[in-house]
Amino acid sequence: MSSEAQKRDICELNSEELSEILINEFSEKRFRATQIYEWLHKKKAADFSDMTNISKDLRERLSEAFRITVMEPVEILTSKKDGTKKYIMRLYDNNVIESVFMKYKHGNSVCISSQVGCRMGCSFCASTIDGLVRNLSAAEMLAQIYAIERDTGERVSNIVVMGSGEPLDNYDELVRFVRMISDDRGLNISQRNITVSTCGLVPRIRQLSEEGLQITLALSLHAPNQAVRERLMPVAKAYELSDVLKACEYYYEKTKRRLTFEYAVVKGVNDNREEALQLAKLIKGMHGHVNLIPVNPVKERSYESPDKKDVYEFQAVLESHGINATVRREMGRDIDGACGQLRRRYIENAGICTD
Numbered sequence: 001m002s003s004e005a006q007k008r009d010i011c012e013l014n015s016e017e018l019s020e021i022l023i024n025e026f027s028e029k030r031f032r033a034t035q036i037y038e039w040l041h042k043k044k045a046a047d048f049s050d051m052t053n054i055s056k057d058l059r060e061r062l063s064e065a066f067r068i069t070v071m072e073p074v075e076i077l078t079s080k081k082d083g084t085k086k087y088i089m090r091l092y093d094n095n096v097i098e099s100v101f102m103k104y105k106h107g108n109s110v111c112i113s114s115q116v117g118c119r120m121g122c123s124f125c126a127s128t129i130d131g132l133v134r135n136l137s138a139a140e141m142l143a144q145i146y147a148i149e150r151d152t153g154e155r156v157s158n159i160v161v162m163g164s165g166e167p168l169d170n171y172d173e174l175v176r177f178v179r180m181i182s183d184d185r186g187l188n189i190s191q192r193n194i195t196v197s198t199c200g201l202v203p204r205i206r207q208l209s210e211e212g213l214q215i216t217l218a219l220s221l222h223a224p225n226q227a228v229r230e231r232l233m234p235v236a237k238a239y240e241l242s243d244v245l246k247a248c249e250y251y252y253e254k255t256k257r258r259l260t261f262e263y264a265v266v267k268g269v270n271d272n273r274e275e276a277l278q279l280a281k282l283i284k285g286m287h288g289h290v291n292l293i294p295v296n297p298v299k300e301r302s303y304e305s306p307d308k309k310d311v312y313e314f315q316a317v318l319e320s321h322g323i324n325a326t327v328r329r330e331m332g333r334d335i336d337g338a339c340g341q342l343r344r345r346y347i348e349n350a351g352i353c354t355d
Protein backbone atom coordinates (compact mmCIF):
# COMPACT_ATOMS: atom_id res chain seq x y z
CA MET A 1 0.00 0.00 0.00
CA SER A 2 1.29 3.49 -0.80
CA SER A 3 2.19 5.86 2.02
CA GLU A 4 -0.74 8.01 0.91
CA ALA A 5 -3.11 5.12 1.64
CA GLN A 6 -1.68 4.73 5.12
CA LYS A 7 -2.49 8.30 6.11
CA ARG A 8 -5.54 8.99 8.20
CA ASP A 9 -8.63 9.72 6.10
CA ILE A 10 -9.80 13.23 6.96
CA CYS A 11 -13.22 12.61 5.33
CA GLU A 12 -13.98 9.94 7.91
CA LEU A 13 -14.04 12.51 10.73
CA ASN A 14 -17.33 14.15 11.69
CA SER A 15 -17.30 17.86 12.37
CA GLU A 16 -16.80 17.53 16.15
CA GLU A 17 -13.89 15.13 15.69
CA LEU A 18 -12.29 17.35 13.06
CA SER A 19 -12.62 20.41 15.32
CA GLU A 20 -11.03 18.58 18.23
CA ILE A 21 -8.05 17.49 16.13
CA LEU A 22 -7.57 20.92 14.57
CA ILE A 23 -7.66 22.57 17.99
CA ASN A 24 -5.59 20.02 19.92
CA GLU A 25 -3.10 18.79 17.33
CA PHE A 26 -2.82 21.75 14.95
CA SER A 27 -3.39 24.61 17.43
CA GLU A 28 -6.03 26.08 15.15
CA LYS A 29 -9.27 27.85 15.98
CA ARG A 30 -12.64 26.14 15.74
CA PHE A 31 -13.76 28.26 12.77
CA ARG A 32 -10.85 26.87 10.74
CA ALA A 33 -12.15 23.38 11.35
CA THR A 34 -15.59 24.51 10.19
CA GLN A 35 -14.09 25.95 7.01
CA ILE A 36 -12.17 22.75 6.30
CA TYR A 37 -15.19 20.56 7.04
CA GLU A 38 -17.23 22.61 4.58
CA TRP A 39 -14.53 22.32 1.94
CA LEU A 40 -14.65 18.56 2.28
CA HIS A 41 -18.35 17.94 2.73
CA LYS A 42 -20.18 20.91 1.18
CA LYS A 43 -17.86 21.99 -1.61
CA LYS A 44 -16.62 18.42 -2.19
CA ALA A 45 -12.94 19.41 -2.44
CA ALA A 46 -10.81 16.68 -4.01
CA ASP A 47 -7.50 18.09 -2.79
CA PHE A 48 -6.17 20.29 0.02
CA SER A 49 -4.91 22.74 -2.63
CA ASP A 50 -8.57 23.51 -3.49
CA MET A 51 -9.04 25.07 -0.05
CA THR A 52 -8.22 28.61 -1.10
CA ASN A 53 -9.19 30.38 2.13
CA ILE A 54 -6.86 28.16 4.18
CA SER A 55 -3.22 29.22 4.52
CA LYS A 56 -0.67 27.39 2.40
CA ASP A 57 1.19 26.36 5.53
CA LEU A 58 -1.85 24.71 7.11
CA ARG A 59 -2.81 23.04 3.82
CA GLU A 60 0.65 21.51 3.67
CA ARG A 61 0.54 20.32 7.26
CA LEU A 62 -2.88 18.81 6.64
CA SER A 63 -1.77 16.98 3.52
CA GLU A 64 1.19 15.52 5.39
CA ALA A 65 -1.11 14.07 8.04
CA PHE A 66 -4.23 13.21 6.07
CA ARG A 67 -5.55 11.92 2.79
CA ILE A 68 -8.86 12.85 1.16
CA THR A 69 -11.07 10.01 -0.06
CA VAL A 70 -12.13 10.68 -3.62
CA MET A 71 -14.05 8.23 -5.75
CA GLU A 72 -12.85 7.94 -9.27
CA PRO A 73 -15.53 6.87 -11.77
CA VAL A 74 -13.71 4.49 -14.13
CA GLU A 75 -16.77 3.62 -16.18
CA ILE A 76 -20.07 5.48 -16.57
CA LEU A 77 -23.06 4.11 -18.46
CA THR A 78 -25.87 6.54 -19.26
CA SER A 79 -29.40 5.49 -20.11
CA LYS A 80 -30.84 7.17 -23.19
CA LYS A 81 -34.32 6.39 -21.88
CA ASP A 82 -34.47 7.98 -18.45
CA GLY A 83 -31.12 9.59 -17.67
CA THR A 84 -30.09 6.88 -15.20
CA LYS A 85 -26.31 6.67 -14.82
CA LYS A 86 -24.46 3.64 -13.53
CA TYR A 87 -20.97 4.14 -12.22
CA ILE A 88 -18.05 1.88 -11.57
CA MET A 89 -15.97 3.68 -8.95
CA ARG A 90 -12.39 2.84 -8.11
CA LEU A 91 -11.26 2.91 -4.48
CA TYR A 92 -7.77 3.80 -3.25
CA ASP A 93 -6.84 0.11 -3.00
CA ASN A 94 -8.05 -0.59 -6.57
CA ASN A 95 -11.20 -2.35 -5.50
CA VAL A 96 -14.23 -1.29 -7.51
CA ILE A 97 -17.85 -0.74 -6.52
CA GLU A 98 -21.10 0.27 -8.24
CA SER A 99 -23.25 3.34 -7.62
CA VAL A 100 -26.34 4.46 -9.54
CA PHE A 101 -27.87 7.90 -10.21
CA MET A 102 -31.59 8.04 -10.96
CA LYS A 103 -33.77 11.00 -11.90
CA TYR A 104 -37.30 11.04 -10.59
CA LYS A 105 -39.99 13.71 -10.62
CA HIS A 106 -39.51 14.24 -6.89
CA GLY A 107 -35.74 14.65 -7.17
CA ASN A 108 -32.47 12.90 -7.84
CA SER A 109 -31.74 9.66 -6.11
CA VAL A 110 -28.47 7.80 -5.65
CA CYS A 111 -28.07 4.13 -4.85
CA ILE A 112 -24.81 3.50 -3.01
CA SER A 113 -22.83 0.41 -2.05
CA SER A 114 -21.94 -0.26 1.57
CA GLN A 115 -19.39 -3.07 1.12
CA VAL A 116 -17.07 -4.41 -1.56
CA GLY A 117 -18.88 -7.68 -2.28
CA CYS A 118 -21.16 -9.22 0.33
CA ARG A 119 -21.18 -12.27 2.58
CA MET A 120 -24.93 -12.78 2.89
CA GLY A 121 -25.13 -15.24 0.00
CA CYS A 122 -28.64 -14.46 -1.37
CA SER A 123 -29.06 -16.93 -4.18
CA PHE A 124 -30.32 -14.50 -6.84
CA CYS A 125 -27.82 -11.70 -6.21
CA ALA A 126 -24.61 -11.08 -8.14
CA SER A 127 -22.93 -8.98 -5.43
CA THR A 128 -22.36 -11.95 -3.18
CA ILE A 129 -20.91 -14.45 -5.67
CA ASP A 130 -17.30 -13.89 -4.61
CA GLY A 131 -18.13 -13.16 -0.98
CA LEU A 132 -17.13 -10.12 1.03
CA VAL A 133 -13.91 -8.33 0.12
CA ARG A 134 -14.12 -5.54 2.69
CA ASN A 135 -16.33 -2.97 4.35
CA LEU A 136 -16.57 0.53 2.96
CA SER A 137 -15.76 3.39 5.29
CA ALA A 138 -18.33 6.11 5.93
CA ALA A 139 -16.09 8.39 3.85
CA GLU A 140 -16.32 5.98 0.93
CA MET A 141 -20.11 5.97 1.18
CA LEU A 142 -20.14 9.80 1.23
CA ALA A 143 -17.65 9.98 -1.63
CA GLN A 144 -19.95 8.01 -3.96
CA ILE A 145 -22.53 10.77 -3.61
CA TYR A 146 -19.98 13.58 -3.93
CA ALA A 147 -18.54 12.00 -7.09
CA ILE A 148 -22.00 11.74 -8.63
CA GLU A 149 -22.89 15.35 -7.77
CA ARG A 150 -19.60 16.43 -9.33
CA ASP A 151 -20.17 14.36 -12.47
CA THR A 152 -23.81 15.28 -13.06
CA GLY A 153 -23.64 18.85 -11.76
CA GLU A 154 -26.92 18.12 -10.00
CA ARG A 155 -28.01 17.99 -6.38
CA VAL A 156 -28.87 14.66 -4.87
CA SER A 157 -31.95 14.67 -2.63
CA ASN A 158 -32.56 10.97 -1.95
CA ILE A 159 -30.27 8.11 -1.03
CA VAL A 160 -30.93 4.40 -1.03
CA VAL A 161 -28.33 2.09 0.48
CA MET A 162 -29.20 -0.76 -1.88
CA GLY A 163 -26.03 -1.29 -3.87
CA SER A 164 -23.54 -4.05 -3.11
CA GLY A 165 -23.22 -5.16 0.46
CA GLU A 166 -25.28 -5.57 3.59
CA PRO A 167 -25.32 -2.16 5.30
CA LEU A 168 -26.13 -3.56 8.75
CA ASP A 169 -23.13 -5.89 8.45
CA ASN A 170 -21.08 -2.66 8.37
CA TYR A 171 -23.11 -1.05 11.12
CA ASP A 172 -20.85 1.60 12.68
CA GLU A 173 -19.73 3.04 9.36
CA LEU A 174 -23.31 3.05 8.06
CA VAL A 175 -24.56 5.03 11.06
CA ARG A 176 -21.61 7.43 10.84
CA PHE A 177 -22.41 7.91 7.13
CA VAL A 178 -26.09 8.66 7.84
CA ARG A 179 -25.20 11.25 10.49
CA MET A 180 -22.61 12.95 8.29
CA ILE A 181 -24.68 13.11 5.08
CA SER A 182 -27.60 14.60 7.03
CA ASP A 183 -25.40 17.10 8.91
CA ASP A 184 -26.17 20.71 7.93
CA ARG A 185 -22.43 21.36 7.78
CA GLY A 186 -22.32 18.87 4.90
CA LEU A 187 -24.80 18.02 2.14
CA ASN A 188 -27.64 18.22 4.66
CA ILE A 189 -29.75 15.49 3.05
CA SER A 190 -32.80 14.82 5.19
CA GLN A 191 -32.75 11.49 7.00
CA ARG A 192 -36.32 11.03 5.83
CA ASN A 193 -34.97 10.84 2.30
CA ILE A 194 -32.55 8.02 3.15
CA THR A 195 -33.52 4.35 2.88
CA VAL A 196 -31.39 1.54 4.24
CA SER A 197 -32.13 -1.93 2.93
CA THR A 198 -31.29 -5.01 4.97
CA CYS A 199 -31.57 -8.75 4.50
CA GLY A 200 -32.78 -8.85 8.12
CA LEU A 201 -30.02 -8.95 10.76
CA VAL A 202 -32.28 -8.93 13.80
CA PRO A 203 -29.91 -7.61 16.51
CA ARG A 204 -28.73 -4.82 14.21
CA ILE A 205 -32.30 -3.78 13.30
CA ARG A 206 -33.03 -3.50 17.02
CA GLN A 207 -29.84 -1.52 17.58
CA LEU A 208 -30.70 0.81 14.69
CA SER A 209 -34.09 1.42 16.27
CA GLU A 210 -32.34 3.02 19.25
CA GLU A 211 -30.12 5.44 17.30
CA GLY A 212 -32.67 8.25 17.14
CA LEU A 213 -32.48 8.35 13.34
CA GLN A 214 -35.36 9.09 10.95
CA ILE A 215 -34.28 6.91 8.03
CA THR A 216 -36.58 4.45 6.27
CA LEU A 217 -35.90 0.79 6.85
CA ALA A 218 -36.45 -1.56 3.92
CA LEU A 219 -36.54 -5.26 4.67
CA SER A 220 -35.59 -7.70 1.92
CA LEU A 221 -38.40 -10.11 2.65
CA HIS A 222 -38.63 -11.96 -0.68
CA ALA A 223 -40.78 -14.77 0.69
CA PRO A 224 -44.14 -15.29 2.37
CA ASN A 225 -42.84 -18.00 4.71
CA GLN A 226 -39.72 -19.34 6.39
CA ALA A 227 -39.16 -22.24 3.95
CA VAL A 228 -39.15 -20.15 0.76
CA ARG A 229 -37.07 -17.50 2.47
CA GLU A 230 -34.45 -20.05 3.46
CA ARG A 231 -34.30 -21.25 -0.10
CA LEU A 232 -33.52 -17.77 -1.39
CA MET A 233 -31.54 -16.32 1.51
CA PRO A 234 -29.11 -18.29 3.68
CA VAL A 235 -29.36 -15.55 6.33
CA ALA A 236 -32.94 -16.69 6.92
CA LYS A 237 -31.54 -19.77 8.68
CA ALA A 238 -29.94 -17.55 11.29
CA TYR A 239 -33.04 -15.46 11.99
CA GLU A 240 -36.57 -16.84 12.13
CA LEU A 241 -38.96 -14.84 9.94
CA SER A 242 -41.26 -14.00 12.87
CA ASP A 243 -38.29 -12.51 14.76
CA VAL A 244 -37.27 -10.46 11.74
CA LEU A 245 -40.78 -9.02 11.45
CA LYS A 246 -40.91 -8.32 15.20
CA ALA A 247 -37.64 -6.40 14.92
CA CYS A 248 -39.09 -4.39 12.02
CA GLU A 249 -42.21 -3.57 13.98
CA TYR A 250 -39.98 -2.48 16.85
CA TYR A 251 -38.17 -0.17 14.41
CA TYR A 252 -41.55 1.31 13.49
CA GLU A 253 -42.57 1.77 17.13
CA LYS A 254 -39.33 3.54 17.95
CA THR A 255 -39.10 5.76 14.88
CA LYS A 256 -42.68 5.93 13.56
CA ARG A 257 -41.17 5.50 10.10
CA ARG A 258 -43.26 3.30 7.82
CA LEU A 259 -41.46 0.18 6.63
CA THR A 260 -40.78 -1.03 3.13
CA PHE A 261 -40.92 -4.75 2.36
CA GLU A 262 -38.95 -5.65 -0.72
CA TYR A 263 -40.08 -8.72 -2.55
CA ALA A 264 -38.02 -9.92 -5.52
CA VAL A 265 -40.50 -11.86 -7.60
CA VAL A 266 -38.87 -15.03 -8.94
CA LYS A 267 -40.64 -17.16 -11.52
CA GLY A 268 -41.84 -20.45 -10.08
CA VAL A 269 -40.29 -19.77 -6.67
CA ASN A 270 -42.41 -17.14 -4.91
CA ASP A 271 -44.76 -15.71 -7.52
CA ASN A 272 -48.06 -17.58 -7.28
CA ARG A 273 -51.43 -16.50 -5.95
CA GLU A 274 -51.24 -18.56 -2.75
CA GLU A 275 -47.92 -16.97 -1.96
CA ALA A 276 -49.40 -13.53 -2.48
CA LEU A 277 -52.21 -14.43 -0.07
CA GLN A 278 -49.77 -15.80 2.46
CA LEU A 279 -47.69 -12.64 2.21
CA ALA A 280 -50.76 -10.48 2.73
CA LYS A 281 -51.58 -12.41 5.93
CA LEU A 282 -48.00 -12.33 7.11
CA ILE A 283 -47.67 -8.57 7.13
CA LYS A 284 -51.27 -7.55 7.74
CA GLY A 285 -51.43 -4.89 10.40
CA MET A 286 -47.78 -3.98 10.04
CA HIS A 287 -46.95 -0.41 9.15
CA GLY A 288 -45.46 -0.78 5.73
CA HIS A 289 -45.90 -1.33 2.05
CA VAL A 290 -44.57 -3.91 -0.39
CA ASN A 291 -42.20 -3.11 -3.22
CA LEU A 292 -42.36 -5.86 -5.83
CA ILE A 293 -39.15 -6.24 -7.83
CA PRO A 294 -39.32 -8.57 -10.84
CA VAL A 295 -36.06 -10.47 -10.32
CA ASN A 296 -33.25 -9.37 -12.54
CA PRO A 297 -31.70 -12.54 -13.95
CA VAL A 298 -28.02 -12.97 -13.14
CA LYS A 299 -26.01 -15.01 -15.60
CA GLU A 300 -24.35 -17.12 -12.90
CA ARG A 301 -27.77 -18.06 -11.47
CA SER A 302 -30.67 -20.03 -12.88
CA TYR A 303 -33.53 -17.80 -11.75
CA GLU A 304 -35.93 -16.33 -14.27
CA SER A 305 -37.88 -13.10 -14.37
CA PRO A 306 -41.57 -13.61 -13.66
CA ASP A 307 -44.22 -12.93 -16.28
CA LYS A 308 -45.42 -9.34 -16.08
CA LYS A 309 -49.03 -10.39 -15.69
CA ASP A 310 -48.13 -12.59 -12.69
CA VAL A 311 -46.43 -9.65 -11.00
CA TYR A 312 -49.50 -7.45 -11.50
CA GLU A 313 -51.76 -10.23 -10.28
CA PHE A 314 -49.56 -10.65 -7.22
CA GLN A 315 -49.89 -6.91 -6.61
CA ALA A 316 -53.68 -7.07 -7.06
CA VAL A 317 -53.99 -9.85 -4.47
CA LEU A 318 -52.01 -7.82 -1.95
CA GLU A 319 -54.03 -4.68 -2.65
CA SER A 320 -57.31 -6.54 -2.31
CA HIS A 321 -56.20 -7.56 1.18
CA GLY A 322 -55.44 -4.01 2.14
CA ILE A 323 -51.68 -4.20 1.61
CA ASN A 324 -50.22 -1.31 -0.30
CA ALA A 325 -47.97 -2.61 -3.08
CA THR A 326 -46.02 -1.06 -5.92
CA VAL A 327 -44.12 -2.69 -8.77
CA ARG A 328 -40.65 -1.22 -9.01
CA ARG A 329 -40.03 0.72 -12.17
CA GLU A 330 -36.91 -0.53 -13.79
CA MET A 331 -34.54 2.37 -14.25
CA GLY A 332 -31.84 2.34 -16.89
CA ARG A 333 -33.01 -0.91 -18.39
CA ASP A 334 -31.02 -0.28 -21.53
CA ILE A 335 -27.73 -0.08 -19.64
CA ASP A 336 -27.28 -3.47 -18.12
CA GLY A 337 -28.44 -5.31 -15.29
CA ALA A 338 -28.87 -6.45 -11.89
CA CYS A 339 -27.23 -5.53 -8.66
CA GLY A 340 -23.53 -6.23 -8.78
CA GLN A 341 -23.46 -7.41 -12.40
CA LEU A 342 -21.82 -4.33 -13.79
CA ARG A 343 -18.98 -4.63 -11.32
CA ARG A 344 -18.50 -8.31 -12.11
CA ARG A 345 -18.33 -7.59 -15.82
CA TYR A 346 -15.87 -4.78 -15.26
CA ILE A 347 -13.63 -7.00 -13.14
CA GLU A 348 -13.79 -9.82 -15.70
CA ASN A 349 -12.99 -7.51 -18.61
CA ALA A 350 -10.20 -5.73 -16.83
CA GLY A 351 -8.73 -9.00 -15.63
CA ILE A 352 -8.70 -7.67 -12.07
CA CYS A 353 -8.13 -10.31 -9.46
CA THR A 354 -10.62 -10.01 -6.61
CA ASP A 355 -8.92 -12.16 -4.01
Ligand code: SAH
Pocket residue numbers: 120122124125126161162163164165166167197198199200218219220262264293294295296297298338339
Ligand atom coordinates in the same frame (compact mmCIF):
# COMPACT_ATOMS: atom_id res chain seq x y z
N1 SAH B 1 -28.02 -6.34 1.51
C1 SAH B 1 -29.12 -5.46 1.48
C2 SAH B 1 -29.04 -4.36 0.43
C3 SAH B 1 -28.47 -4.67 -0.92
S1 SAH B 1 -29.44 -5.40 -2.15
C4 SAH B 1 -30.41 -6.23 1.36
O1 SAH B 1 -30.37 -7.45 1.29
O2 SAH B 1 -31.47 -5.63 1.39
C5 SAH B 1 -30.77 -4.33 -2.50
C6 SAH B 1 -32.02 -5.09 -2.92
O3 SAH B 1 -31.86 -5.67 -4.22
C7 SAH B 1 -32.34 -6.24 -1.96
O4 SAH B 1 -33.73 -6.29 -1.73
C8 SAH B 1 -31.89 -7.43 -2.77
O5 SAH B 1 -32.47 -8.60 -2.32
C9 SAH B 1 -32.28 -7.01 -4.17
N2 SAH B 1 -31.65 -7.79 -5.24
C10 SAH B 1 -30.42 -8.33 -5.29
N3 SAH B 1 -30.21 -8.99 -6.44
C11 SAH B 1 -31.35 -8.86 -7.15
C12 SAH B 1 -31.76 -9.34 -8.43
N4 SAH B 1 -30.97 -10.08 -9.18
N5 SAH B 1 -33.00 -9.01 -8.83
C13 SAH B 1 -33.83 -8.25 -8.06
N6 SAH B 1 -33.49 -7.78 -6.86
C14 SAH B 1 -32.27 -8.08 -6.40
